Every structure is written in C-alpha cells, then in structure tokens.
Amino acid sequence: MKNLIVANWKMHKTRAEAKDFAEKLKKSLANTPLTEKEVVIIPPFTAIETVATVFADTKNISVGAQNIYPAQNGAFTGEISSVMLADIGVNFILAGHSERRQICKESDEFINEKVLFALKEKFRVILCIGESKEERDANKISEVLFRQLEKGLVGVEESDLLALVLAYEPVWAIGTGAVASEKEIKETHEIIRKKIVAIFGEKGHTVQILYGGSVKADNCSSLLAVANVNGVLVGGASLDADSFRDIILA
Ligand code: 13P
Numbered sequence: 001m002k003n004l005i006v007a008n009w010k011m012h013k014t015r016a017e018a019k020d021f022a023e024k025l026k027k028s029l030a031n032t033p034l035t036e037k038e039v040v041i042i043p044p045f046t047a048i049e050t051v052a053t054v055f056a057d058t059k060n061i062s063v064g065a066q067n068i069y070p071a072q073n074g075a076f077t078g079e080i081s082s083v084m085l086a087d088i089g090v091n092f093i094l095a096g097h098s099e100r101r102q103i104c105k106e107s108d109e110f111i112n113e114k115v116l117f118a119l120k121e122k123f124r125v126i127l128c129i130g131e132s133k134e135e136r137d138a139n140k141i142s143e144v145l146f147r148q149l150e151k152g153l154v155g156v157e158e159s160d161l162l163a164l165v166l167a168y169e170p171v172w173a174i175g176t177g178a179v180a181s182e183k184e185i186k187e188t189h190e191i192i193r194k195k196i197v198a199i200f201g202e203k204g205h206t207v208q209i210l211y212g213g214s215v216k217a218d219n220c221s222s223l224l225a226v227a228n229v230n231g232v233l234v235g236g237a238s239l240d241a242d243s244f245r246d247i248i249l250a
Contacts, residue, residue: 010099102171108147116156123163132144168209
C-alpha cells in the first residue's frame with residue numbers, strides 16, 4: 001500500500017502564493033520520482049486550478065477540495081458542486097474534518113451524504129474522524145470513532161473501498177503541536193482498522209488510514225512507521241514548500 005501524503009491548506013494562500021509554493025515544490029522534487037508515495041494538495045477553492053495546472057504533468061501528485069455539496073448544481077448559495085470541482089482537476093474530496101464538524105456544525109448524517117455523493121461522482125474521499133480532549137479523557141474514544149464511522153459510511157459499498165480513505169485526526173492534536181504519541185496512534189488506528197474490517201469484511205484491510213494532527217517533517221517518518229498508519233494529513237506544516245517536501249521525503 002502506497003503512503004498517502006496530504007496537504008490541507010485550510011483557509012490559506014492566494015493564487016499567487018499557491019503558484020509560488022507549487023512551482024517551488026515541483027522543482028525541489030524534480031529529481032525524486034515518487035514511487036512509494038502519493039501526494040495530494042488540498043488548497044482553498046480559489047487556488048485549486050492554479051496548483052492543478054502546475055502539477056498537470058507530474059505523476060503521483062494531484063489536488064483535492066476541502067468540501068463539496070451533495071448535488072451537481074442547483075439553488076445552493078455559497079456551495080460548490082462535483083461538476084465544478086471535476087472541471088478544475090479535483091481528484092480527492094475531504095469530508096468530516098473536525099473544523100467543519102465543530103465550526104460549521106456539520107452532522108454525521110450530512111457528512112454521510114457528502115461521502116456517498118462524492119463516491120458516486122467518482123472522486124476519492126478522505127473521511128476525517130477523531131475524538132476531542134474531553135471525549136478521550138472520558139474514555140469515549142471507541143464510542144466516538146464507531147459513531148463517526150458507522151454513520152459516516154452508511155450506504156458505502158465494498159466496491160467503493162478503493163476510493164475511500166480514512167483520516168484519524170484527534171481534535172486535541174490539530175494545530176496545537178501536541179502530536180499524539182506513537183502508542184496512542186497505534187492503539188487508535190488498530191481500533192479503526194478492526195471496525196472497518198467488521199463493517200466491510202476482509203476488504204477493510206485495503207482502506208488507507210491516515211494520521212493527522214501536528215505532523216511535521218521531524219516526526220513524520222516515525223509516525224509512518226506505526227502499524228496501520230498509511231499516510232499523513234498535514235495542516236500547518238504543509239504551507240511551506242520546503243517543510244512539505246521534507247514531509248514527502250521523510
Ligand atoms: P495541523 O497539521 O496544523 O495540526 O492540522 C491538521 C489538520 O487539521 C489537517 O487536516
């Protein structure tokens with residue numbers, strides 16, 4: 001299984017900044033064929049096409065979108081559709097990020113609608129799950145993750161699994177510098193793997209599970225060595241081209 005290295009830029013970078021980043025990264029990886037890794041950059045909507053254009057001829061680097069509305073078009077003011085995203089070269093869709101769960105009040109049911117729609121529209125989908133500090137302290141990790149997985153994956157078929165990626169992002173580790181320990185990640189990723197195998201059978205072993213939350217160039221290789229960690233989802237440290245290159249090469 002190839003490691004998936006994903007940059008989530010959140011609400012950062014103008015088109016000029018995105019172009020600068022993409023060109024710099026492309027140049028610094030020019031002599032390094034990415035055979036064991038697949039890289040995805042997820043800019044804000046306005047910069048997706050800019051980044052996609054720079055990497056149009058680059059194998060194993062593609063772009064994603066941070067959100068999708070579950071319809072092809074229609075009267076949905078402020079939303080973005082599958083047709084529009086496909087039109088600018090998007091391959092991956094992020095769903096269920098904790099910032100959208102918490103700040104935008106997205107429910108498991110609405111996230112599930114997005115997951116199903118994005119799969120139907122032939123995107124690869126990264127479903128984010130993860131517990132808060134309070135939930136971890138109250139020993140509710142499995143309960144929270146099982147709910148997010150069971151509700152988020154309603155209607156997903158075994159045949160969709162190759163297009164599905166899970167990302168475990170403990171909320172308390174996002175943007176805090178407090179990366180989860182290797183022991184915590186090992187335990188939680190095992191819980192997630194077992195659950196996904198319980199839902200989908202043996203095919204559940206093929207689903208990539210990423211870790212996200214304060215991933216940096218200097219902790220990335222030890223995180224990737226943990227069992228059932230098949231890649232990383234990177235926020236802050238993906239905003240600088242050199243730092244993200246070091247993560248890709250870790
Ligand atoms: P940080 O890497 O900044 O902690 O963000 C993680 C994240 O939310 C990626 O989706």
